[in-house]
Amino acid sequence: MAGLQGVQVRTHVYRRRGGEIDYLYPENVRLVSPAVVLCGVRQPETMAGVVRVCASFGVPDVVYTGSSFDKAVDDPRNSPYPPFHMPANAAHISIYGYDDPLALVPEGYTAVAIQTDVPAPDLATFEQPHDPVYFFGSERDPVPTRLLKECEHVVSLPGLHDHTLPVAVGMILYDRYLKRFHKVEPL
Amino acid sequence: MSTAVQQDVRGYAAIALINPKDGYNVGGTMRSVGCFGADLVMLEGKRANGLLRHSTDTMNAWKHIPVQWTQDVFETMPYACVPVAVDLVPDAIPSPGFVHPERACYIFGAEDATLGAKYLDRCKYRLVLPTRQCLNLSVAVACTLLDRVTKRGVPFDPAVFAR
Numbered sequence: 357m358a359g360l361q362g363v364q365v366r367t368h369v370y371r372r373r374g375g376e377i378d379y380l381y382p383e384n385v386r387l388v389s390p391a392v393v394l395c396g397v398r399q400p401e402t403m404a405g406v407v408r409v410c411a412s413f414g415v416p417d418v419v420y421t422g423s424s425f426d427k428a429v430d431d432p433r434n435s436p437y438p439p440f441h442m443p444a445n446a447a448h449i450s451i452y453g454y455d456d457p458l459a460l461v462p463e464g465y466t467a468v469a470i471q472t473d474v475p476a477p478d479l480a481t482f483e484q485p486h487d488p489v490y491f492f493g494s495e496r497d498p499v500p501t502r503l504l505k506e507c508e509h510v511v512s513l514p515g516l517h518d519h520t521l522p523v524a525v526g527m528i529l530y531d532r533y534l535k536r537f538h539k540v541e542p543l
Numbered sequence: 544m545s546t547a548v549q550q551d552v553r554g555y556a557a558i559a560l561i562n563p564k565d566g567y568n569v570g571g572t573m574r575s576v577g578c579f580g581a582d583l584v585m586l587e588g589k590r591a592n593g594l595l596r597h598s599t600d601t602m603n604a605w606k607h608i609p610v611q612w613t614q615d616v617f618e619t620m621p622y623a624c625v626p627v628a629v630d631l632v633p634d635a636i637p638s639p640g641f642v643h644p645e646r647a648c649y650i651f652g653a654e655d656a657t658l659g660a661k662y663l664d665r666c667k668y669r670l671v672l673p674t675r676q677c678l679n680l681s682v683a684v685a686c687t688l689l690d691r692v693t694k695r696g697v698p699f700d701p702a703v704f705a706r
Binding site for chain 1: 571574575577578579580599602639672673674675676677678679681682685686689690692693
């Protein structure tokens with residue numbers, strides 16, 4: 357995958373797992389499908405909600421971009437966000453912080469962007485790929501254009517309004533579960 | 544194995560929350576319910592009072608969906624509505640194989656408690672979402688309603704959504 361152009365990125369990938377942090381070179385990180393990428397997530401509480409959903413659906417890897425979560429975890433006293441609690445099952449999830457998430461997507465995996473602000477096929481008609489990496493925007497902003505154009509599929513979630521990020525992640529993972537393991541056909 | 548797809552858009556979906564844990568849960572759930580356009584929300588239990596208008600319900604779904612406080616959801620339930628308990632109990636039907644009733648009331652317990660025999664015994668069906676651990680209430684409601692609309696075979700249409 358191509359690197360970012362003109363965007364300052366961390367030199368290392370921050371990997372948090374079970375309260376410990378490791379600093380890895382991007383080429384040494386290999387995401388396991390299905391993986392979830394949160395682009396620019398702000399509220400650490402949202403991150404905790406997504407991690408809980410991922411643990412429930414057996415997703416091993418979560419990637420985030422931006423620095424809000426780092427600040428909230430590493431320096432909670434000066435964080436502008438309210439205190440949050442990581443769920444107990446987060447110990448089984450690897451949480452990667454890196455600003456060029458496409459560099460972490462292994463060859464052969466399919467990048468899927470979940471968007472609501474551009475015309476995209478509805479989830480009901482979407483055929484789930486075998487090895488997906490799902491890209492979500494933040495609470496306020498969609499998936500950045502530079503990442504969106506690298507994604508193989510773009511899909512929109514059904515709903516009269518925007519869903520919260522943990523709910524959006526839960527819906528796409530549940531849809532994958534239905535279609536891949538119980539042969540519910542796309543419309 | 545192929546799951547049968549229901550092709551009609553008749554009926555409705557109601558949601559009942561039994562003694563929800565906190566306003567964060569209720570607000571998030573109301574937002575999910577509002578996104579799917581369910582037809583009725585019922586709240587029961589001492590903890591449910593005063594939890595409705597929470598900041599997590601950013602779309603103020605309580606303004607657009609009828610919400611009913613009740614002492615007994617089974618008394619308040621609409622005529623001929625089928626109660627479906629959604630809970631992590633051993634004999635529940637996993638949601639992928641479940642055929643949703645035309646008129647269904649999905650009953651959810653609190654995040655920190657199970658529904659218990661008081662509710663389970665009075666429900667026609669018991670449904671479980673097949674996850675490794677329990678889900679947040681708003682995610683559980685969203686997945687249940689997503690399962691319903693997916694199996695009914697109706698592409699997204701705001702006019703008939705979640706019916």
